[in-house]
Amino acid sequence: MRTFIVLLLSLLSVAMSQRGLDLPEGKEDYTLPINAIEPNAFTRKLSNGETQTWNLEGPNKGTWVDAKGNKVPSSNFEFVPPASLKIKKLKKEDSGFYDYIPKNPPPPIDYSDLPPGVDHIDPPEPSGVQVNIG
Known part of the structure; x- marks a missing residue:
């Protein structure tokens, strides 16, 4: 019994330590809880494996850019100074x-x-x- 309790508590602590958020699709004005300190850019790795960067400076400022350098539609995101990123409306394809x-x-x-x-x-x-939308 003691072994079972120790195993159960171990599994529970591992499950609770994961930094993931399950959010409902359609929720509006959600600010991501990223511990950013003087960010230069934000990154995201989507559920489909694609990696994108949101630039705060330069020619691609305020847009997501994929690994090939192509701009990705970004009107659903907004930089919130000094160091946060807001999703205007949560969509399943923004999970990552x-x-x-x-x-x-x-x-x-x-x-x-x-x-x-x-x-x-x-x-x-x-x-x-980790943000899971759905």
Whole structure:
């Protein structure tokens, strides 16, 4: 019985730790809960595997651009300063993983500078969120 309870609690904690949101299709003015700090762009990996980038600067500012550099219809999205992205009306085809690209990415870790005996550095908390619409 004790093993069953430990297993059940372990599975429950794994299930609860997933950063995913199940949202109803048609909901309006939803601001994505991305932990963005000084974003340069937003990214999304859609359920169909396609990756797109929403640029905050340059010629593609305010639009989604696919991996081939083609603009994707983007009128359903709006940048909310200082660091959020709003979906005007939730649609099933917008389901996917949303994240951001920082203006000043952190420098890579130089593992040669770690103190003796330290061979691991925990990764930072994920900034993105999985959005399931339907």
